Amino acid sequence: MLKNVIAPIQAWLMSQGRCVGDGKPLSAGKRQKRKDGTEKVTCSCGRIFIYDTKSKKYRRALLEEV
Numbered sequence: 001m002l003k004n005v006i007a008p009i010q011a012w013l014m015s016q017g018r019c020v021g022d023g024k025p026l027s028a029g030k031r032q033k034r035k036d037g038t039e040k041v042t043c044s045c046g047r048i049f050i051y052d053t054k055s056k057k058y059r060r061a062l063l064e065e066v
C-alpha cells in the first residue's frame with residue numbers, strides 16, 4: 001500500500017527538481033559533469049541523481065552511474 005502513495009510523491013518531487021528523500025532542491029547539490037553531457041548531482045543526504053542538461057530534467061542515478 002505504501003508504495004502506491006510514495007511513487008507519485010517521488011515523481012512529483014523529481015518534476016520539481018527536488019530530492020525524493022528529503023525534498024531539498026537539487027540545484028543546491030554537489031554537481032559533477034559527465035562525459036555524455038549530463039550532470040551527476042549528489043544531494044546532501046547522499047542520494048545521487050542525473051541531470052539531463054538538454055531536457056532539463058532530473059532522474060535517479062542508475063547503480064552503474066554512481
Ligand SMILES: [Zn+2]
Pocket residue numbers: 019020021022023024043044045046047
Ligand atoms: Zn536529499
